[in-house]
Amino acid sequence: MRTRYFNSDSKYIIKQVNKSLEKLKCEYIDLLLIHMHDLLVNPKELNNTLNQLREEGKVKYFGLSNHNPLEFDTLQKYTDVKFVTNQFMLHPLGIENYKNGTMTHCLKEGIHPMFWSPLAGGRIFNPTNAFEENMKNVLEGIRQDLQLGEIDEVIYKWLLKHSSDPVIVLGTGNRERIKRALYSLEGVKMTREQWYKILTEAGYKLR
Numbered sequence: 001m002r003t004r005y006f007n008s009d010s011k012y013i014i015k016q017v018n019k020s021l022e023k024l025k026c027e028y029i030d031l032l033l034i035h036m037h038d039l040l041v042n043p044k045e046l047n048n049t050l051n052q053l054r055e056e057g058k059v060k061y062f063g064l065s066n067h068n069p070l071e072f073d074t075l076q077k078y079t080d081v082k083f084v085t086n087q088f089m090l091h092p093l094g095i096e097n098y099k100n101g102t103m104t105h106c107l108k109e110g111i112h113p114m115f116w117s118p119l120a121g122g123r124i125f126n127p128t129n130a131f132e133e134n135m136k137n138v139l140e141g142i143r144q145d146l147q148l149g150e151i152d153e154v155i156y157k158w159l160l161k162h163s164s165d166p167v168i169v170l171g172t173g174n175r176e177r178i179k180r181a182l183y184s185l186e187g188v189k190m191t192r193e194q195w196y197k198i199l200t201e202a203g204y205k206l207r
Contacts (some may be wrong), residue, residue: 008038010049043078067106087114156184
């Protein structure tokens with residue numbers, strides 16, 4: 001069995017970019033994310049690689065994925081390009097990136113985070129334990145208070161309320177769910193109390 005590992009060396013990144021351009025049949029990539037923190041990363045080599053891709057016109061903007069604040073700042077220190085985003089998981093059943101300071105770091109650096117798995121892979125709708133069942137009930141109560149159609153609308157409003165102006169990465173092809181995510185940008189506003197209700201029920205301890 002092969003061992004899982006991460007690879008951020010120049011040859012690998014350039015190969016993957018060229019492969020993506022060929023598959024997408026386009027001349028450049030709008031946003032390239034360096035996915036996961038490679039403990040063997042050579043920051044200076046990475047900087048040269050990103051500069052090369054930018055100078056060749058193959059990539060316009062760069063970001064990171066699943067990097068904590070220290071990992072993000074370390075790579076940014078060595079790179080000429082500014083990382084415009086950090087993509088990580090965030091949903092009402094998983095708020096680790098609020099607890100570890102990653103969300104505050106986004107505000108500090110003026111970057112717009114990208115949230116993947118906003119609905120916890122569907123566990124929001126089909127609870128498997130008491131914690132998940134309680135969260136579903138909390139979301140349902142707020143849904144009724146806001147007079148929304150489905151609880152995923154509550155989650156989208158909760159995620160988008162943060163002042164870092166985040167972007168939600170939907171892992172669905174369901175047209176109605178996509179529409180509800182778009183509608184969540186407008187309409188009724190979630191109150192601070194409702195927002196904190198979800199956060200604290202998710203396990204965040206207020207000081």
